[in-house]
Amino acid sequence: MGIDLNDLLCPVCLNQVEDNSHAFLKCDWSSTFWSKISHWCGLDLHNFDTIDNMFEWIEQRRGKEMERKILGLNIVWEHRNGVLFDKKEMSPIIAFTKTQDDSLCWVINRAKKLVIDRRIWIQSPFKEISM
Numbered sequence: 001m002g003i004d005l006n007d008l009l010c011p012v013c014l015n016q017v018e019d020n021s022h023a024f025l026k027c028d029w030s031s032t033f034w035s036k037i038s039h040w041c042g043l044d045l046h047n048f049d050t051i052d053n054m055f056e057w058i059e060q061r062r063g064k065e066m067e068r069k070i071l072g073l074n075i076v077w078e079h080r081n082g083v084l085f086d087k088k089e090m091s092p093i094i095a096f097t098k099t100q101d102d103s104l105c106w107v108i109n110r111a112k113k114l115v116i117d118r119r120i121w122i123q124s125p126f127k128e129i130s131m
């Protein structure tokens, strides 16, 4: 009887009970991913205690739609679901690279008149596009 602890654990690390903050921010996988994104974007993304705090921060910034895409919130959730439902692992480094490519594709499709140098984008997306 009772709740099986394994059902509550994060499917990615199997170390902690999964809640939104753990899944999106504090899991080792997510933490590594955000570290890469922080460095790439030149943003300090390490101080969020909750995902709600992160969303509030994004809402207060200009260009928030683009930032959401660049920041790769979707890919963290896709990775978690891939592990849980399809038993597919993706390293945070691969997820980071995929985020760089996906966000560039998204920006190019949204702003067809912009000429974006992929090499500069990969170095720093906010240098390439002023928001």
Ligand SMILES: [Zn+2]
Residues within 6 Å of the ligand: 010, 011, 012, 013, 014, 015, 016, 022, 023, 026, 027, 028
């Ligand atoms: Zn975890």
